[in-house]
Amino acid sequence: MRLRIAAAVAVAFGLVTAGCTDTNDPGTEGPLVSGSPSIGVSSMTFDEAYHQVPVDGVGDLKINWDVPSEADVDDVLAARRALTHVYWGSQATDWTPITATARFLFTEEYYQRVLAGLGTSGAGDPMIGPIWVKFMGVENLGLDQTRVTFCTDIGWWHEASDSTPQVREDRANLESFVMRNVPTGDGEQHWLADQHWNPDADRRAKYGAECTEWAQHKP
Numbered sequence: 001m002r003l004r005i006a007a008a009v010a011v012a013f014g015l016v017t018a019g020c021t022d023t024n025d026p027g028t029e030g031p032l033v034s035g036s037p038s039i040g041v042s043s044m045t046f047d048e049a050y051h052q053v054p055v056d057g058v059g060d061l062k063i064n065w066d067v068p069s070e071a072d073v074d075d076v077l078a079a080r081r082a083l084t085h086v087y088w089g090s091q092a093t094d095w096t097p098i099t100a101t102a103r104f105l106f107t108e109e110y111y112q113r114v115l116a117g118l119g120t121s122g123a124g125d126p127m128i129g130p131i132w133v134k135f136m137g138v139e140n141l142g143l144d145q146t147r148v149t150f151c152t153d154i155g156w157w158h159e160a161s162d163s164t165p166q167v168r169e170d171r172a173n174l175e176s177f178v179m180r181n182v183p184t185g186d187g188e189q190h191w192l193a194d195q196h197w198n199p200d201a202d203r204r205a206k207y208g209a210e211c212t213e214w215a216q217h218k219p
Contacts, residue, residue, distance in 0.1 A: 046190055049104035052097065053081045054088060060128035060160070061091045064217070067135040076138060078191035079148035079177040081105050083133065086196070090127045091160075096120045107180060107194045129156040129165065132217045136174070136207045144181035144189075149174060149203050151211035156219045172215035174207055176200040 044052075057063040063084060067076065082105050089098050095118055102115050132153035139147045155171030178195035 044100070044104065046104050046184070046186065046188075049101045050081060052101050053084050053105070055080060055084045057130075058088065059091065061087055062130040063087065064130060064132045065135075066133065066214075071135055071138070075146045075179045075181070075191045076135065076148055078105070079150070079179055079193065080133075082177050082179075082193035082196065083150060083152075083175070086198070087127075087131060093126055094120060104190075105193060107182060107192045110192075110194055110196075126160050127157055128160045129158050130217075130219050131157050132215070134211070134214055136203070136211065141178065146179050147176055148179055149176040149200060149207060151207060151214055153215035153217050155215065155217065172208075172212040173198070174200045174203045174211055176203060 054061075055063065055065075065080070067080070072080075085098065085102065085105050089095060092098055099115065099118050099120075103111055106115065134151040134153075136149040136151050138149070141147055152173040152175055153171055154173050155167045156165065157168075158165035175196070175198040177193045177197075179191050180194045181189050181191050184190050184192075
């Protein structure tokens, strides 16, 4: 069973069928230039927005994390919130609370490129089920810029309409976020996701075998 998601969700939240090109293709992406998110439209603070992101899951979505405490630093935490936001969106039928937090998790460029213009209606056939996420590594890409890679076990992640889901064969999914520590509208700096690769084919040689061996969970 392949990862089938409504087109709007695939564009908005970056969840694409394993093996296909991501919405942010590294081969076509331009220079990484990231500005401050326009948070003036919201009365939330960054801390309030963070508390609204269900990092352990919500409803029929359960996220099980495998992240060493020593690795759970600011950019990794921010990447975890961004990943949560992606799956949170794909299981929702109401995007109102999800889009409200987006500008606190993603750069303004990413927001305009991927999330801007979304309405409040979510997927017609949302995705549900447990997922497992393992931190694989972080790479320094330069000043205030890193790439955080996760292995996501999506073996039991399925369409809500599927009453007899079977474990998918391509369950070991590598995905990564380019994170940038940028000045924001509150006068501080925050780590925000600027790009998302799902799946991240470039990390397969380094992490693929480990990810495949690990992604064998049962619900």
